[in-house]
Amino acid sequence: MTHDTQAALDRLMRFLAVEGITGQEKAIAEDVAKALVEAGVPAEAIAYDDANTRIPVPTETGNLIVKIPGRGALSNGEPLLFSTHLDTVPLCAGAKARIVGDRIVSGGDTALGGDNRTGCAVLVSLAAELAKQNLDHPPLVLVFCVREESGLWGARYIDLDMVGPVAMGFNYDGSRPADVVTGAVGGDGWSVEIFGRASHAGVAPERGISASMIAAMALADAQAGGWFGKVVKGDKAGTSNVGTVAGRDGRGAGDATNVVTDYCYVEGESRSHDMAFVDAITDAFEAAFVKAAATLVSSEGKTGRVEFKRQRKYHSFAIDRNAPVVQRGIQAIEAIGLTPNPRLVNGGLDANYLTLHGVQTVTFGAGQNEAHTVDEWVDIPAFQNACRLAIALATAR
Incomplete structure (x- = not known):
């Protein structure tokens, strides 16, 4: 599960520099789309749904939905969904990210935006590594949701027809990659x-x-x-x-x-x-x-x-720990040398609505810490493990 760690970190720093508070995600969505093309994803595979026209509060753009065809021996496998959210809380406006040792921090007077620029960087890095390494994988759908921070609106109003049928979902939004969040309030x-x-x-x-x-x-x-x-x-x-x-x-x-x-x-x-x-x-x-x-x-x-x-x-949800989506998550975590920690959380996630829509979705962390505060920071080694985990999830046989 090797990957280009410097390229992944560069993507994260790039995304952290793009402002995109909840409801104002147009700029970050466009930069993520541009980075996907740079990573080898065909432009015609990238589209937006019209969730913003149905969300009852002003929202600049719809959810970014990316379809990546399967490759090699796994190309005919059941499609998998990977999701994250584009927006940050308003406290992140004006953030200036900088690297200090193994951490990314802000200047101290704003939050950082690791929640959820880390998730965006993980999904783009996944697409980049699958193309670069020519890895076998089933068809993938990458979903970058809008307005998660202000009510899970993007996931609530996502165009399921655009997403298409998927077997299970993996959401990135949290701190520790080894956490397998199987349910939320x-x-x-x-x-x-x-x-x-x-x-x-x-x-x-x-x-x-x-x-x-x-x-x-x-x-x-x-x-x-x-x-x-x-x-x-x-x-x-x-x-x-x-x-x-x-x-x-x-x-x-x-x-x-x-x-x-x-x-x-x-x-x-x-x-x-x-x-x-x-x-x-x-x-x-x-x-x-x-x-x-x-x-x-x-x-x-x-x-x-x-x-x-x-x-x-x-709506609350709880996925049985023997469910295929949970077992795939546990096995992928073990495959990269970490110890799985299945758990429930007391905060809402895009997975609440994705699961309600019929796509059982578990959530993993990507290095966020002290989100929604001026002390927010990103654990760089945890972020790199989240990238490795995404590759393991996508390529498991």
């Missing part, structure tokens, strides 16, 4: 608009209905009931978080200290490996807001009201 995003009643806070506060106080009462009630943070109820477990507390149009809740707040907006999330428990967590927050609105009564006997909305962000 599902999650809800929820939001609530709280409508109170304005009143002069110094003259007649009792006539007002504070939307801010309704929010505070609801969140305190949810926390007291054990529904905030790490949530454990009997044999059920999950997590929740409150991410935004604001007013209209991104402003702060309320207009002045002498006016009872008449509007507040709160949004959060619920996660669990058990989708019924995801619902239970979200239900608990909705009930807390409804209760708080009914509890806070003005001197005129009036109450506020709430409008609670929920959205299923992604």
